[in-house]
Amino acid sequence: MHYYNDDRFKLILGDCINILNDLEEKSVNMIFADPPYKLSNGGITCKSGKMACVDKGEWDKSSGLYKDHEFNKQWLKKCDRVLNDNGTIWISGTYHIIHSIAFALMEMNYYIINEIIWYKPNAAPNMGCRCFTASHETLIWAKKSKKAKHTFNYNSMKELNGGKQMRSLWEIPTTPAREKTLGSHPTQKPKELLYRCIISCTKEGDIVLDPFCGSGTTGVVAIENGRNFIGIDTEKEYLELTKKRILNIKGDLT
Template structure:
């Protein structure tokens, strides 16, 4: 259902598979999707220097390999329907989900433009000490077809990178406290990360959609930079958080 509607953004509360049906076919210029990584397995992590549970909520629990795969296939298919033929989609994930997502994309005929490695210089330490400390996530930048004429603001990204071609390894710290003043979400992405994605692949006035908007960082960056935004989440507390953050701009 529609939770909030303004001139430059609209928020839906509900399952994205249902809410995406409300969106017109081939109407969206860019999608940023941060789907569940399925990491809530009763393990431990480090939070603010203390041991803490990795559990984020029932929405992040695995339903089993097959069901997780089918869920990703369904929402990607739904996103492909609303994405314009020359639009692009960004999908973030850790190794727990991103490889199966890449397979689904190729299976559906999507073309992977780039694989971005987001390196976190301040990543949380590994508490188990039985493997290397996970300090990166992967972003897949894709389009519906290899021949599609997608937007890439090459000159701007080069300027942003000090006059040199921007490479596919991005070193960006995790979300700072100043971006969490309106509330907390366990997987909130930093604005700097979304800024690069949105500014690289959209122009002013274009429409950005996030089917798992969480704390709304995608919407905040989109609206701040004169793009339009559609956000979706199935939990009211996060839709409300998104709305607060965008209204504060």
């Protein structure tokens, strides 16, 4: 069901595996997906200098290796239907799920253009002190086939990188407090990360889709930069947050 719809962005409440069936085939230019990492296992982390549980909700709990992989294949196949032939998809994840996603893409005969390492210089410390501190996430950038004519705004990325070719290691701090003034999501991504993804491979007027909308950072960056946006989420509160954030940048929030 539509939660909000105007001339620039559309928000839809529901499971993306079902919702994507209703969208027009090959109608989307770019997809950014930040799927559940399946990390909610009762573990602990450091938040604001204090010990905190990593559990985020039922949606983030693992159903086991094979069921988790099947879930990844399902939503990726639904995304494939709505992505146009020359469009690209970005998927972010930690080692808990990113290898499953890479394998699922290869099963679909997708071509991986790049693997990006998002290094977090201010990542939370390791509380258990039994392994290295997790300080990065992996982003996969892929297209439907090697021959697909994807968009890459090389010069824009070079300019953003001080006149040098942008490399596949991106040093970007975790989401700052100023981006959470209207509310937040436990896996919220920083705008700078989404800016690089969206600006690198889309043009003004293109349609950007996020099947796991969360706090709507994808939509905020898309709208700020002249793109259109479709966001899907199972939680009404996060669609409301996305709506507030986008209307705020448009000057329509009262």
